Amino acid sequence: MRYTYEYKRKCVELYREGKWPETPEGVSDKSFRDKVRLWVRAEDSRGPEALKHKNFNRNWTPEERLELVSQVMSGKSCVSVAIEAGIQDRLLYQWVQNYKTNVIHLFYGRRCTQ
Secondary structure, three states: OOOOHHHHHHHHHHHHOOOOOOOOOOOOHHHHHHHHHHHHHHHHHHOHHHHOOOOOOOOOOHHHHHHHHHHHHOOOOHHHHHHHHOOOHHHHHHHHHHHHHHHHHHHHOOOOOO
16 A cells, blocks of 8 residues: 555654554555554664655666665664665565575685575
8 A cells, every 4th residue: 555645744743642543445454554663763773764665666776786785784684774765665675685696606606595
């Protein structure tokens, strides 16, 4: 389900007041509340603009990807790094897995299959 910027802002404001907005029809309470908490974290790290829809897919340079992967490898959680960067945690997790696979490949001189 796609939510408007205004709706997200309203949900975040209610959350900060200690209230929960009404859960939309067809969505479980747990998944909706998890989504609201994600919006709150995104707004805390990047401001209200983080809740707006983006009309384009960003192309991340290898250096930018490596910076985000390095943060995860140094101990930060994948979810928190992804929220700060404004990307899905699944995408960052894929980058980390690709990094680990390629490092093993470079070290051993061949691709490792497990």
